[in-house]
Amino acid sequence: MTTAAFxxxxxxGYPMAGxxxxxxxxxxxxxxxxxxxEQWAREYSGTGCxxxxxxxKDADVVxxxxxxxxxxxAVYEGEEGILAGAAPGAVLVDHTTASAGIAEYLAEAARNKGMGFIDAPVSGxxxxxxxxxxxxxxxGSEADYAKVQPVMAHYSRALNLMGPAGSGQKTKMVNQIAIAGLVQGLSEALHFAEQAGLDVARVVDVISKGAAQSWQMENRSGTMIAGEFEHGFAVDWMRKDLGICLEEARKVNASLPVAALVDQFYADVQAMGGKRWDTSSLIQRLRKFR
Structure with a gap:
């Protein structure tokens, strides 16, 4: 596959297309x-449409x-949408974090047009x-995945087919559920260290060498301690993702009490003015309400 539409x-999406x-x-x-x-086309060798x-039109992968x-x-349907404009035989790949239902819907719509479809949400x-x-x-299908795997490999470090259409989105839900509880736990731990009068940076240096270590601790504890949140994955987007998780949980009869609670904590952060803060800003809620 040599021609891609992004x-x-x-x-x-901007750097992925790059x-x-x-x-x-x-x-x-x-x-x-x-x-x-237009800005992207000036920066990279490609065409802004x-x-x-x-x-x-005539793209191998969209x-x-x-x-x-x-x-x-909005982008897939209608006379000007992807399904109307892409060529039969193309494989459509969606990197949006969305519901499993929309992935299954688009996969069926693509099949009806003679196209492949892979739902491929990302983390990182x-x-x-x-x-x-x-x-x-x-x-998605193994055949469609095999076609587009080399394309996605250009911006991935880990790339896996999890099952039929919708499985990628469900796996991303697992990821967000795990992160929600982890960030709240890290926030509580750092808040406790602050309130206990400890040198929080030294505490992190010690416990990050043991079982408490995590990506969030390694990459976010410093900014959490400093109260800096103008970076990273926005609270608004995390609430969107957790809403998807909670809706799917009702469908599959899964109990997510911690995820539901953390979702409400993020609502508090939004009310504090932190809609665009990084998800690690949960610690600010604890600082405010102590």
Missing amino acids: IGLGVM HLANAGLTVRVWNRTAAKS STIGEAV LTCVGADRDLK GQQGAENGKLTIMCG
Whole structure:
């Protein structure tokens, strides 16, 4: 697959499309804000397109990375959408963190058009996208995955097919459920250390060598201690993701009491003005309400 269309140039999609261009693929991009496509085309060897149809025409693979279910329907459906403009035989890959239901819906719609579909949500944040080291969880057929795996490899460090359509999204839900509890636990631990009068940085240096160690501790404890949150994965997006998790949990009869509680804690952070703060800002809620 040598010709790729990339739809959605946010903080994730922009560098991901860039990795494809740097790898030598022919890349055409489209973004709802046209200026972003033009900016990308000036920075990378590729073409900024004014319509989705122009971007996806005759592309071997069409990749999307947008906001949520409603945004996916907006770019996939209609006379100007991906399903209408992409060629039979193309494989559609969606990197949006969305519901399993929309993945299953789009997979069926793609099949009806003679196209493949892979739901492929990512983990690793903006830094992972920029460094080309994302973890990608995929759902779809083995045949479609085999076609696009070399394309996604240009910006991933871990890439796995988890099962049929929707399995990638469900795996991403597992990831977000785990992170929610972990960040709250780390926030409580650091808050306790502060209140107990300990040198918090020294505490982290010690416990990070043992069983308490985590990616969040290694990469976020310093900014949490300093009260710096203007970076990383926004609280607004985490609440969107946890909403998806809780909805799916009701469907599959799974109990998520901690995730539901942390979701409400994030609502408190939003009310504090932290909608765009990093998810590690849960500690600020504890500092406020102590």
